[in-house]
Amino acid sequence: MNAPVTAPPKSRESSEDRKAAIAAAARALIVEKGFEGLRTRDIAERVGINIATLHYHVPTKEALIALVADDIRAELREQSDGKGREHLSPAAQLECEFDDYAELLGEKVALLTALSELLERSRRDPVMLGCVGPMMGKWKRMIEEILAQGVASGDFRADLDPDPAARMLVGAMTGFSRAPNATPDNFKRLRAELTRAVRNPNLPTLPTQGPRP
Amino acid sequence: MNAPVTAPPKSRESSEDRKAAIAAAARALIVEKGFEGLRTRDIAERVGINIATLHYHVPTKEALIALVADDIRAELREQSDGKGREHLSPAAQLECEFDDYAELLGEKVALLTALSELLERSRRDPVMLGCVGPMMGKWKRMIEEILAQGVASGDFRADLDPDPAARMLVGAMTGFSRAPNATPDNFKRLRAELTRAVRNPNLPTLPTQGPRP
Amino acid sequence: MNAPVTAPPKSRESSEDRKAAIAAAARALIVEKGFEGLRTRDIAERVGINIATLHYHVPTKEALIALVADDIRAELREQSDGKGREHLSPAAQLECEFDDYAELLGEKVALLTALSELLERSRRDPVMLGCVGPMMGKWKRMIEEILAQGVASGDFRADLDPDPAARMLVGAMTGFSRAPNATPDNFKRLRAELTRAVRNPNLPTLPTQGPRP
Amino acid sequence: MNAPVTAPPKSRESSEDRKAAIAAAARALIVEKGFEGLRTRDIAERVGINIATLHYHVPTKEALIALVADDIRAELREQSDGKGREHLSPAAQLECEFDDYAELLGEKVALLTALSELLERSRRDPVMLGCVGPMMGKWKRMIEEILAQGVASGDFRADLDPDPAARMLVGAMTGFSRAPNATPDNFKRLRAELTRAVRNPNLPTLPTQGPRP
DNA sequence: CATGAATGAGTATTCATTCAT
DNA sequence: AATGAATGAATACTCATTCAT
Numbered sequence: 001m002n003a004p005v006t007a008p009p010k011s012r013e014s015s016e017d018r019k020a021a022i023a024a025a026a027r028a029l030i031v032e033k034g035f036e037g038l039r040t041r042d043i044a045e046r047v048g049i050n051i052a053t054l055h056y057h058v059p060t061k062e063a064l065i066a067l068v069a070d071d072i073r074a075e076l077r078e079q080s081d082g083k084g085r086e087h088l089s090p091a092a093q094l095e096c097e098f099d100d101y102a103e104l105l106g107e108k109v110a111l112l113t114a115l116s117e118l119l120e121r122s123r124r125d126p127v128m129l130g131c132v133g134p135m136m137g138k139w140k141r142m143i144e145e146i147l148a149q150g151v152a153s154g155d156f157r158a159d160l161d162p163d164p165a166a167r168m169l170v171g172a173m174t175g176f177s178r179a180p181n182a183t184p185d186n187f188k189r190l191r192a193e194l195t196r197a198v199r200n201p202n203l204p205t206l207p208t209q210g211p212r213p
Numbered sequence: 214m215n216a217p218v219t220a221p222p223k224s225r226e227s228s229e230d231r232k233a234a235i236a237a238a239a240r241a242l243i244v245e246k247g248f249e250g251l252r253t254r255d256i257a258e259r260v261g262i263n264i265a266t267l268h269y270h271v272p273t274k275e276a277l278i279a280l281v282a283d284d285i286r287a288e289l290r291e292q293s294d295g296k297g298r299e300h301l302s303p304a305a306q307l308e309c310e311f312d313d314y315a316e317l318l319g320e321k322v323a324l325l326t327a328l329s330e331l332l333e334r335s336r337r338d339p340v341m342l343g344c345v346g347p348m349m350g351k352w353k354r355m356i357e358e359i360l361a362q363g364v365a366s367g368d369f370r371a372d373l374d375p376d377p378a379a380r381m382l383v384g385a386m387t388g389f390s391r392a393p394n395a396t397p398d399n400f401k402r403l404r405a406e407l408t409r410a411v412r413n414p415n416l417p418t419l420p421t422q423g424p425r426p
Numbered sequence: 427m428n429a430p431v432t433a434p435p436k437s438r439e440s441s442e443d444r445k446a447a448i449a450a451a452a453r454a455l456i457v458e459k460g461f462e463g464l465r466t467r468d469i470a471e472r473v474g475i476n477i478a479t480l481h482y483h484v485p486t487k488e489a490l491i492a493l494v495a496d497d498i499r500a501e502l503r504e505q506s507d508g509k510g511r512e513h514l515s516p517a518a519q520l521e522c523e524f525d526d527y528a529e530l531l532g533e534k535v536a537l538l539t540a541l542s543e544l545l546e547r548s549r550r551d552p553v554m555l556g557c558v559g560p561m562m563g564k565w566k567r568m569i570e571e572i573l574a575q576g577v578a579s580g581d582f583r584a585d586l587d588p589d590p591a592a593r594m595l596v597g598a599m600t601g602f603s604r605a606p607n608a609t610p611d612n613f614k615r616l617r618a619e620l621t622r623a624v625r626n627p628n629l630p631t632l633p634t635q636g637p638r639p
Numbered sequence: 640m641n642a643p644v645t646a647p648p649k650s651r652e653s654s655e656d657r658k659a660a661i662a663a664a665a666r667a668l669i670v671e672k673g674f675e676g677l678r679t680r681d682i683a684e685r686v687g688i689n690i691a692t693l694h695y696h697v698p699t700k701e702a703l704i705a706l707v708a709d710d711i712r713a714e715l716r717e718q719s720d721g722k723g724r725e726h727l728s729p730a731a732q733l734e735c736e737f738d739d740y741a742e743l744l745g746e747k748v749a750l751l752t753a754l755s756e757l758l759e760r761s762r763r764d765p766v767m768l769g770c771v772g773p774m775m776g777k778w779k780r781m782i783e784e785i786l787a788q789g790v791a792s793g794d795f796r797a798d799l800d801p802d803p804a805a806r807m808l809v810g811a812m813t814g815f816s817r818a819p820n821a822t823p824d825n826f827k828r829l830r831a832e833l834t835r836a837v838r839n840p841n842l843p844t845l846p847t848q849g850p851r852p
Numbered sequence: 853c854a855t856g857a858a859t860g861a862g863t864a865t866t867c868a869t870t871c872a873t
Numbered sequence: 874a875a876t877g878a879a880t881g882a883a884t885a886c887t888c889a890t891t892c893a894t
Binding site: 459461539543546549550559563566586587589590594600616619620622 | 672674752755756759762772775776779798803806811812813817828831835836
Binding site: 678679680690691694698699700 | 883884885886887888
């Protein structure tokens with residue numbers, strides 16, 4: 001209870017570990033079976049603890065789902081936070097966004113899958129909306145900002161409308177991971193197309209032109 | 214009552230009606246509560262029949278979900294089938310696609326919501342994938358075709374790659390209906406942006422220009 | 427309705443046929459799955475009629491079971507009735523009884539199996555007891571009679587007590603068909619043993635003696 | 640309460656107790672209503688627990704039936720095991736077998752009734768056959784052994800064939816408990832008859848002679 | 853912290869039976 | 874005589890949650 005700030009007692013840390021393990025197991029099960037097939041017993045079994053123990057750490061299923069949502073949000077924030085790319089050109093910043101998503105697609109597909117489930121659920125669950133909504137909103141706004149800067153700088157089309165264009169980019173990426181044939185190569189083609197879709201056609205030099213490599 | 218002589222007997226017609234009513238109720242409940250909260254009892258209650266009667270018409274929950282998927286597919290086919298727009302210019306055909314989606318957004322949002330649930334589920338349910346996959350594939354291919362024609366005709370950008378561009382458009386529309394603030398006005402802005410994203414910048418006349426109304 | 431004695435109208439005969447078909451199907455299903463797994467729907471399906479039609483002919487499941495019991499009783503009576511063996515020696519009559527059972531074992535095992543189910547059920551179902559009890563009682567009494575005559579005639583042991591001896595024979599035969607390895611050859615050995623068990627040891631001539639290797 | 644140190648914790652012992660209580664209740668219900676009328680709800684109610692609790696201890700109905708079968712086997716083994724009668728004469732050993740069955744008839748009729756149900760069921764349930772088959776086989780073989788020894792020692796008829804004779808004895812006893820009028824007195828008469836049926840007629844002294852007491 | 857046992861409310865499915873046609 | 878549709882009452886089994894230890 002009166003633990004020092006910098007060194008929480010082992011027991012408490014262990015408790016956090018348990019929660020993390022529970023969140024991980026729950027997330028994996030959501031990916032495998034959806035919310036539909038999410039059972040507290042299965043989570044407990046996967047963590048290797050008793051159901052009662054699970055309920056000790058996470059009192060209700062609702063709290064558990066919130067935990068998963070937070071866990072996902074935290075993991076995504078890790079990637080997006082403090083990248084300090086403001087000094088880059090808007091076009092370069094956009095490419096960085098694509099890189100980020102490519103990385104997710106390559107190494108953390110399960111995260112994207114789980115996120116998609118959360119997003120779907122958020123339509124009817126206000127609590128979920130409160131968690132996922134800001135997350136998605138932040139992403140969209142970040143891209144919107146980059147686009148607005150790019151329009152101003154002349155990197156992007158002068159007639160580009162940042163808000164719907166950001167929706168377009170986010171939708172294209174999100175939709176990509178939802179569709180079949182979501183191969184790395186196909187993502188390369190997609191990002192190239194997205195790049196072309198926003199860039200200023202009046203720019204003299206055109207890097208990596210042509211529809212196919 | 215004044216049915217033609219060749220009409221099927223009332224009992225059999227009634228059976229089809231019941232199935233349709235069941236499909237409709239199930240679809241509505243999926244929209245309201247997701248697959249997670251889909252209960253056969255609730256469906257029966259909404260249709261106004263006994264649970265046993267529900268099972269008389271649709272033997273298992275799995276069959277029921279397949280029925281819903283088929284029902285949705287049938288309704289979507291109605292809209293897309295036999296529109297005979299091949300004589301229009303690619304740009305006009307694309308606008309028609311946007312019109313179609315706008316119509317869905319306006320009058321059949323529930324259909325889109327349900328479809329999104331099916332799509333999500335299809336990731337882990339092969340049966341669902343077998344139903345939804347072709348549906349989405351057909352849509353994407355149709356747009357891809359329009360884009361390819363438009364590139365050839367000069368309507369669209371010469372450097373446009375039809376496959377990823379079609380993914381982009383589909384993703385943008387699908388993603389739009391999934392996001393908050395999916396107002397008709399926002400869709401207008403989105404489709405305008407999408408139009409600009411694909412059109413040939415070298416074309417002299419530019420219809421409905423400018424980023425914001 | 428006013429049909430002549432010797433030629434009932436086709437419709438009524440057909441009705442009897444239906445009942446017979448129902449009884450046969452029910453009996454077969456009892457053999458396959460026991461009373462436990464007996465479903466009216468399965469019976470109807472096997473007969474090739476609608477469940478409602480089944481209920482038209484046999485109003486309740488209870489009546490159906492009674493029908494099966496009667497059907498079995500009738501078939502067994504066919505075999506035992508009017509054989510007119512009173513003129514034979516008791517020993518010969520007993521062999522005839524064994525022959526009868528051997529025939530059942532060979533050609534109508536299903537009948538015996540069904541009968542065993544009925545017998546088991548009769549323990550807790552008075553109606554069944556009312557049907558099966560007399561049947562078994564009659565059989566036992568018939569054998570008891572033969573044994574008593576044989577004791578008097580000197581064919582069988584002088585110290586043979588007809589009542590328990592009849593129980594023994596009936597039990598041995600019934601038990602045989604219930605046990606595994608109920609092969610024809612094993613029944614031959616059993617009947618030989620039963621014959622030896624009751625015969626008068628003081629009789630001079632001994633047919634087919636020895637246990638067999 | 641004053642359990643020794645090495646005793647298992649109360650909770651675990653309690654679990655075994657529950658299983659035993661469940662097995663007992665299930666057995667009683669099988670006797671009363673047969674497998675046909677065996678309902679998990681009734682068992683739970685009789686034990687005084689919730690249905691969910693029943694399923695906690697015994698996951699499926701199939702497992703429950705297996706539990707009952709094992710329970711019956713265990714109880715029967717108690718009686719037959721380690722009686723150490725090898726030093727007795729074959730005739731005396733056989734009488735002991737009759738005594739054992741008489742005891743069952745007198746004090747554990749329910750056990751015999753349940754066993755008969757299991758036996759009936761074993762015809763169509765391989766799992767049941769795997770449990771009941773060996774049980775009955777062991778009994779038969781034990782008697783067969785006694786008979787073979789008795790033939791060798793001169794206690795029993797020289798022309799007695801142990802295998803069918805054992806079948807006869809087992810069938811007679813089993814059949815006795817299945818038939819009506821299974822009174823203790825009638826069993827006395829039956830065992831006397833069985834004794835006479837196997838004994839060597841050439842033996843000088845004849846205990847308890849005469850057909851009726 | 854952890855767990856074995858317990859449970860109320862449910863969950864899809866089944867079954868014998870009924871009824872309008 | 875037959876049937877498609879309908880149903881009340883089960884039926885085995887599940888699930889999130891609680892509690893004594």
